[in-house]
Amino acid sequence: MPRFAANLSMMYTEHDFLDRFAAAAADGFEGVEYLFPYDYEAAALRRRLDDHGLLQVLFNAPPGAWDAGERGTASLPGREAETRSGIDRALEYAAALGCPRVHVMAGLVSPDAAPAERDAQHATYLTNLAWAAERAAAVDVDVLIEPINQRDMPGYFLRTQAQAHAVVQEVGAPNLKVQLDLYHCQIVEGDLTTTLRRDLPTGRVGHLQIAGVPDRHEPDLGELDVRHLFGVVDEVGFDGWVGCEYRPRAGTTEGLGWLKDYRGEKA
Helix, strand or coil: CCEEEEECCCCCCCCCHHHHHHHHHHCCCCEEECCCCCCCCHHHHHHHHHHCCCEEEEEECCCCCHHHCCCECCCCCCCHHHHHHHHHHHHHHHHHHCCCEEECCECECCCCCCHHHHHHHHHHHHHHHHHHHHHHHCCCCEEEECCCCCCCCCCECCCCHHHHHHHHHHHCCCCEEEEEEHHHHHHHCCCHHHHHHHHHHHCCEEEEEECCCCCCCCCCCCCCCHHHHHHHHHHCCCCCEEEECCCCCCCCHHHCHHHHHHHHHHC
C-alpha cells in the first residue's frame, strides 16, 4: 500500500505554516513534504516533526529568485557557485530534519535559445547534478529531478520522463533519481500505467506525487483513476512515498474522502 505524505505548501493552507504539521498528523499522515524550509530555523521544523510523529520525506533546494520568477539554477551557466551553495544549505537542513531526499530544480530555458545555448545548459545541469549527488551521497541523501509541464511552468528545462531518465543515466550516480509527479506526467504525455510499470522497477524513481488533472485539486477529481494507479504502484512493489501535492478544492480535511476510502478498502 502506498505511503502518503501531505504537501504542506499546498495542503492545510487554512492554517499558519507551522500549524500544518499538527493538522496533517491529525488526519493520519505519517510524512510531510513542502517546497522550501528556509524561512524557518531547522530546529523549529524538527520540533514540529517530533511533536507530531511525522517524517520529513522531501523538500526543494533553494531555487534562485523564486519571487522574481526563477525556478531553479542547476542548468544555468554562470550560476554554479550559487547552485552549489544552495545544495549545501539544503543538505544541512536535510541532516537536521532527517530528510532523505532533496529536489534540485533545473531552471528555465528561453524559448528563443539557440541549440548551442541549450547544449550549454544541459552540460551545466549534468555537472551540477553530479556534484550534488556526490555531496549528498556522503550524508545518505538522494537528489531528485522532476519533469514539469509547460502549462504550469512555461520554459522549465526538464519536461519529459524520457529526458529525466536520460539525465539520471548520463550522470550515473546511484543516488540521483527521478521525482515522478503523475499530475505533470499526465498533462505532458499521459499513459501513466505504462510509465509506472516501465519506470518504477528500474530503481530510478525516488518519489511519486499526485494531484487531480486538470485542476490540481484532490486526486480523485478529474481524469485520473487513482485507485487503479495505486494498484499499479502496489503491483510493481514500489515502497517509497506518494506526495499529495494538490490544492484542496475546499478545506483540506473535508477533501480527504478519497484517502479515507482507499485506506478503508486496504484495511
